[in-house]
Amino acid sequence: MPKVQAGEVQLGWREWGQGDVTVVFIHGNLASKDWIELAAPMFPSGLRVIAIDWRGCGDSARPKPATNYANYSMQQHAQDMLVALDALGIRYCHLATHSTGGIIAARMLLMQPRRFGRVFALDPVTPLGMAFNADQIGLFRAMMASKELTRSVMATAASSLFVPESLAPNMVPRFREGLGEIQALFDRIIEQTFVVSEGIWIGTPVNLTHERESGELERRMPEIRHPHLVLWGERDGWIAPADLRAMAEAMPDCRLVIVPGIGHSMNLESPALYAGYFGAWFGGLAASQSTAPG
Structure with missing residues (x-):
């Protein structure tokens, strides 16, 4: 996979499509650019979609975490992405985010507001952030040492892929029948998750x-x-709907849509449905169209 230099780190990235309208995907915690690979072939023509791995994730470099994890802060991830966009020659684009990618994007939007247009946010961590207690951070530490625990926890991030009763405590998550390539991608994602930096495992909740x-x-x-x-x-x-409602009320141009039957990760759980929403929001935009604040 290609890499782009962003300050002192190299970040992995992927590209789909060759259109004049550019959308940059910012993935979530313990994730990677690959989370949209099944949806991307169904995006509308006319879009160039680029996904970039955070530092510590996917194909990106894994700097040693600072004592306080400051080099894995949301601000640092946002700065990495902006420098990567510079290096890739992307002067203006739209953003698509998932989970923690939402709060990283918020920092990007505030740092360089005129650089960005529309935002498509899937189950985002809002600008309010999230609170993790010592027990919850301890769970992340335990996941670092156990692939089985990691798989069980990550299954709750894509709950519609699994037989509901198999997601109960002390049960082994069991896939529904007929998932095919979605199941294969989930299994590969678990392998990726298990090798991310401690700066991601612990630094993100901190x-x-x-x-x-x-x-x-x-x-x-x-x-x-x-x-x-x-x-x-x-x-x-994972994401409190009250936080999303607060976000929708506080931001001047923000529409919240609740989707039935889907968990935290529509991009993985139902790639075609995700691509449909994605295309409805970004498809047909003119290359010169700027919806960023004036």
Whole structure:
């Protein structure tokens, strides 16, 4: 896979399509650019879609974490992405995000607002951040040592792929029948997850808690004027709908849509449905069309 230099790190990236309208995908925690690979062939023509791995994830470099994980903060990830866009020659684009990619995108939008147009946010961590206690961070540490535990926890991020009763505590998650390539991608994702940096495993919940406690981005939500389409799967047990409603109320141009029967990861659980929403939001835009705040 190709890599792009972003400051002191190299970031892995992938590209689909050759259109004049560019959309950059920012993935979630413990994830990678590959989470949209099944949906990408169904995106509309006219779109160039680029996905970039965070530092510590996928094909990107894994710097040693600082003691306080400051080099894996949401601000650092946002800065990495902006420098990567510079290196790739992308002066203006739209954003698609998933989960923690949402709060990284919020920082990008505030840092360089005129660089971006529309935002398509799937089950995003909002600018409010998230709070993790010591027990929850301890669970992430335990996942680092157990592929079985990692698979069980990650299954809850794609709950519609599994037989519901198999997601109960102390059960082994069992796929529904007939998933084919989706099941194969999920299994590959688990392998990727198990080798991310400690700066991701522990640094992400630590830094999301800092974001929640500081309230900085929460106060700045009215400044984010970019048109947002926010999707929340009604079976998502990770993102609090109250946070999404607060985001939709505070941001000037933000629409929240609740999708039945889907969990936290529509891009993996139902790639065709994800591509449909993606295409409805980005398809048909003129290359010169700028919907960024003036």
